[in-house]
Amino acid sequence: MSRSLITETQNTWCPGCGNFAIEHALKAVIAARVEEGFPPENVVLVTGIGCHAKIADYLDVNSFYAIHGRTIPVATGIKLANPDLCVICCAGDGDCYAEGLDHLIFAAKRNIDLTMIVHNNRVYGLTTGQYTPTSPLHFKGRSTPGGTEEKPLNPPALMLASGATMVARAYTRKLDHLSTIIREGIDHPGFAFIDVLQICASFFNMTEYYNERVYFIEGHDSSDFWSAWQKAREWDYSSDAPIALGTFYRSEEPMFDEKYRITRQSGEGRKRTVRKLLEHRIRQ
Amino acid sequence: MSRSLITETQNTWCPGCGNFAIEHALKAVIAARVEEGFPPENVVLVTGIGCHAKIADYLDVNSFYAIHGRTIPVATGIKLANPDLCVICCAGDGDCYAEGLDHLIFAAKRNIDLTMIVHNNRVYGLTTGQYTPTSPLHFKGRSTPGGTEEKPLNPPALMLASGATMVARAYTRKLDHLSTIIREGIDHPGFAFIDVLQICASFFNMTEYYNERVYFIEGHDSSDFWSAWQKAREWDYSSDAPIALGTFYRSEEPMFDEKYRITRQSGEGRKRTVRKLLEHRIRQ
Amino acid sequence: MEDFSVLIGGKAGDGINRAGFVIGRILSRIGYRIYMYYDYPSLIRGGHNFTIVRASRHAGIASHHVSVDCILALDHATLLRHAGRRTPATITIVNSDSVKAENHAGGLAVPLDTITKEEGGIPIMANSCLIGAFCHATGIPWDVVGTVLDEEMPQETEKNIAIARRGFDAVPEQFILPKGEAPEVPLVTGNEAIGLGLLQAGLDAYVSYPMTPSSGILHYLAEVAGETSLKVIHPESEIAVMLMAQGFAFAGSRTAVGTSGGGFCLMTEGVSMAGMTEVPVTIVVSMRPGPSTGVPTYTAQGDLAFILSAGQGEFPRFVIAPADPAQAFEWSGRALNLSWKYQVPSFILVDKTLSEGTFSFDPEEPEWTGEEPIPRWDGTHPYHRYAEGEGGVSPFCPVPTTGVVVKVNSYAHDEDGITTEDPDRVVRLVEKRMKKSRGMQAEIDALDPVLVSGDPTAATAILCWGTTSGICREVGDIIGLRVVQPVVLSPFPAVALRDALAGVSRIISVEDNAGGQLASLAAAHGITISAQILRYDGRPHALEELRDRVMGVKA
Amino acid sequence: MEDFSVLIGGKAGDGINRAGFVIGRILSRIGYRIYMYYDYPSLIRGGHNFTIVRASRHAGIASHHVSVDCILALDHATLLRHAGRRTPATITIVNSDSVKAENHAGGLAVPLDTITKEEGGIPIMANSCLIGAFCHATGIPWDVVGTVLDEEMPQETEKNIAIARRGFDAVPEQFILPKGEAPEVPLVTGNEAIGLGLLQAGLDAYVSYPMTPSSGILHYLAEVAGETSLKVIHPESEIAVMLMAQGFAFAGSRTAVGTSGGGFCLMTEGVSMAGMTEVPVTIVVSMRPGPSTGVPTYTAQGDLAFILSAGQGEFPRFVIAPADPAQAFEWSGRALNLSWKYQVPSFILVDKTLSEGTFSFDPEEPEWTGEEPIPRWDGTHPYHRYAEGEGGVSPFCPVPTTGVVVKVNSYAHDEDGITTEDPDRVVRLVEKRMKKSRGMQAEIDALDPVLVSGDPTAATAILCWGTTSGICREVGDIIGLRVVQPVVLSPFPAVALRDALAGVSRIISVEDNAGGQLASLAAAHGITISAQILRYDGRPHALEELRDRVMGVKA
């Protein structure tokens, strides 16, 4: 198996866009898994709509290029249909923290075995620069030229409060670390949430800001929920603070999809069952 | 002003339903406020769809009997149109923790000055007994006769993670306390979230269970986010634990609706403005 | 006796629907065909619920009468509300524990609650007592009552039978309902028939968020999921429902969803996505009076126009509106198969009357289609998900398949599912969908999409669709009119419809809506309606009511 | 010169749209009417963007030509892709910094990037250089260039002007574009015209979630919110948008929302709610090719059938499809007024061509309706929110009003807004809505809902709607055909349409969709289309293209 995992599609991300790093990292992780024997046809990528989502065109794996905000329910259906598949979501921050936030929380609640990679550029990229739920307070975008009056959400904290069993943060300018975290997410049995601080070169270039503040988590007990919660709240996506990169939390819990390992009934078996169900309604 | 605040509509809740307590408490709180001089016509009640929502028919105040899951956006529109109104949402747990969860989180994030009363009977009442996001693990409802495989959400914890500035829990069998909390919620400047453990007499009667476990919070510093977080997580809506009633958290922060105190332009003023905007586009 | 009707009334929570069903089972056991109408407001306890169980010697009944032969009144409200249904011959049985003697109106008084308590039963078991009393009053032998209760009451069986016996003994026989000749067939609701039809055609997953009147499918399928290896999921919202269904189908699972109008609104974006991705999905929409929350536990046919065009953009869809459980069973299976054969959304459009009505269902009547083969990839590499296939349908290849990458896409895309904005490729996709439309039309035209009943030679025809077709058939038989029902509404079977109407000079359309939506559709295809009978109070017509209205415009 | 077209091409991020606009402003300043087509793929940097600015001596232009008089090429791709648009007379200006000399194809070479850098400008300022060069080549006097740049470049004005001057000096004059006679009028996009029309009719709030091609309204109104006391809200989703709008309106604020097909799907449940609550709302839907995500930055008219019936249940709505900014301005204001007058949803249905096209807009052309009075409560207690008012419209009373309780309800309800399941009350509500429909029909019929242009006596007519009407008008003028545009599509102005078509023996319909949706609608009203011209590649017709296609079926 020596597929390149990259399609021939012309890439249309802007120069300097952090999505390249995510594409690269994800490709590398999938390639490594395939190298180790994981069947490549068992990988499925689900994306929303936005700049991030173009990754569906670029990675040469099964993909469902869905609609804005709906990666999770599509991915959930795929995983429940076949729990052997390795299902990865690439979502945008507008996509999955605004339009589709409820699905995200339910994926965490259910602990379904998906890997959610959020391309969190903190802006609507493809629709040319409006604020998102993670834009900092007073962000001036095209729908809020005078600045927002809303504090951002803190997605890792929200995910912890929702029951996610893996919660992590990565950054597109820390490629090796990003790959490590994605690998960890894919290997994690259960719902793995990765908020990736993704540079948007065109509408919200935070490179300098992040470079000055990010640090890798060390000496942190990621099995301890309370320390995870504290780490997650260290930076609130708005005010100045050190920005932790790494896995805040990880635990193993029963997975929702496990109970859907069901073998389908054959055509004839089914007809018999249906007949039996009907016969319950008459003299037995 | 001596309106009874109760309409003549025939009440169709089941005998023993906890909604009576919520109706009574809310009526009492509104009556008290009116007594103190608050104009009754400035009260607006917004409801979803479900047993809880029938309160819109029963309370003789302005009301918007909306659709399933959508109290918050309707209430938000009302409040932004006129920040002087006192806007109260009565929502169901299916209503606002499933169908409409994203709106709830955004109300908290924005800190818009609404009072959200969730009639949390932990079951879909009006559609006859399916599990909701707060039903305990293994709940057997009509859509899950074999029991759910999902742990419930913990709404107060979720609200804390979302930025709500008041987070409280009450119980329909503790009527005085319920009234006190609702009053506190209405007085609170900002988004006040009240999860009310509401007895559903027909589909999930937890009276005994709650009676044995509830206690009133005392000696708790509700301005301290960390202790609030701990209190909120003491009981997880599924396993056995003491169930705290009271205000977990309260703080004052800028309110989203405040910036929408705008006086509308008159007809002629508007036409002039529109002309001016057009004139920007030609030789000045 | 050709026809016998019994009304049971009481409060929500009294188990009226269940009692009606058991009486239906008893009447079915003694040789009658059954139709049961169930009327209830949107509340859990109190209010007024009633069912009318109609038993007939004839197959195919699908309506109730205004007047009934027997009234079983658990409370006073039942007597008051249904006074107009009594004839001099009507037998009335009254719960004397809840209705004062001066209000018995000449009925047989039975102290249902007292008897139930004496036998150590819980309040709802008063129904068993009432059933016993009903049977004795109408001369139904005790052994029938006993065996049916034994089958229908798996819990506390003994106690229920004992209570029923007390009721049986509490009233004298009034007349003897003769035995009928029909062999016993199952009683099912429309919702159950849909569920069973989908199951036998290979359903792998059912995804739904509860919404009246569709919830019965969810409840029934959840109940039988274990026996049938079906995956039943109740997610966070209808948006999730529709998108999950697409995920299931992408991974090869035959999936259906169910909802009503408001929930369907939330699915429309996903429906349009299915139009572009060509991932199959079957959507059951059960109608109730709108707009919005409307009158949730009542009936309507107000969503046809919406379903026909829901979702942005243009893409083909099947819309099928069965009239009764036999059609529901047969056509639900077909809808699932057609959706997979053409990779398009298929709709099963029903209403509260069918969904929650109970009918005698002869399993031998409909066709059992089973899971039909679909166009599959022949294994020639490379696989193109959106290859030009016959009639615009691209051969299907399941995920996972070794060496194959399957990409579906909500954007306009090329053969491999990669996004395109190229005008020629965009045109190609549009024309691919148009090609499918033509194939779907031919398929439907070959499937007998328009059913004719009543007097097929009559020059006056009733044109109807969905559940109203059942009662129209009966009216057609009574007055001698042709009755024409397009079972399929998209692709519209215009040719078959014109054939079915050949020789007709007057068309009377009957619909449970205010806009005459089928009438408009027919008009758009050049078929002119002479008179419209519309009803929009949420209630289905009683047989006499519709007969009289049709007589009124028949001229 | 009657007509002059210039194409500017480059990469996304090069500022092509802006450059086109400035050239439009310059040509407008020297006395021409302008239409500008903007073509861009869905990406932020790279790819190929182009605009065609057409200047004409005639008002009402709304289309571009295939061939152009001038090509301004920022890159090689522009020359390659648009080679077919060149005529022997076409003047080409090439950025010699990005296009190799052997590829200049005889164009005037200007080192745009070098000049820009030399003047200390940033890369995007190369546009100013190009504009300068264009103006000199076409003989437009420098003072015009300087003053327009001064107006249009409030930042770094000096630098831009200096760079433009260098471009101006870099090429020789090729010919002199004569001055036109038209007085200068503003250039606006369709989106801006909608926003302005709503504002002048009393808009209090605009709520929207970004979605191409409607986002321009959001951006524009957010920008001018301060000056106009408008509340502009961008919430978490389109569901929230629609429901917030209902909340605003309940509290008395005149509110509009805007979206495109996918976002509109999510609003349908709220639209149906508006149908039941009778809380007014104005909904702008700007179409792009579907289904689903489709081709997001291109154009289509594929959602008409959907918009006409979106939402469960039956309720009246206004659907208005303006053709150009003048109609958009006038009818957006009307839509807002009508929505409040009848307490129903009103739609403004446009498409990418209108939304993102730029047009000369003469503010004196449309009617400025302003905020019109609505039926208000007369103060007689008690107030009934859903009282029987004239024509089914209940008098309005704002919240808060002392002593008044206002209850709106998504369930069927009584006069006070209290839930009902009573059949008579349900019927009353349905009939209240039907009464409104009749009033709305009369209102529309009185408003000149069908516009006729071209040769009003011709026996062959082009039937069109929305943006395609602009180009059809031009084609009609050229070939001498009658051009008939129903501006209102619901209530359908059947009588006015038949009047407009009186004496016509051949109707050619033109639509940017594959289904011929207006044609079907006309057919349902007994108007038969002789030939359909459909386009569905996401691109609007060029004038010659449509002219030729019409000629082809005119016979």
Ligand SMILES: Cc1ncc(C[n+]2csc(CCOP(=O)(O)OP(=O)(O)O)c2C)c(N)n1
């Ligand atoms: C229902 C719906 N609403 C709106 C849109 C328009 N839309 C397309 S992409 C996008 C924003 C994407 O932002 P984000 O998710 O942050 O992704 P990014 O482009 O930044 O990667 C929006 C709003 C849509 N496609 N569908």
Ligand SMILES: Cc1ncc(C[n+]2csc(CCOP(=O)(O)OP(=O)(O)O)c2C)c(N)n1
């Ligand atoms: C979009 C939509 N989906 C489903 C329904 C059906 N429905 C009506 S009430 C209800 C459940 C209400 O449960 P909850 O919110 O917990 O309220 P309760 O009845 O328990 O007070 C549902 C699912 C609906 N009205 N609208």
Ligand code: SF4
């Ligand atoms: S707009 Fe931002 S997120 Fe989108 S491709 Fe460009 S840099 Fe990347």
Ligand code: SF4
């Ligand atoms: S079903 Fe439950 S929540 Fe609903 S009215 Fe009855 S007791 Fe109350």
Ligand SMILES: [Mg+2]
């Ligand atoms: Mg983003």
Ligand SMILES: [Mg+2]
């Ligand atoms: Mg509930």
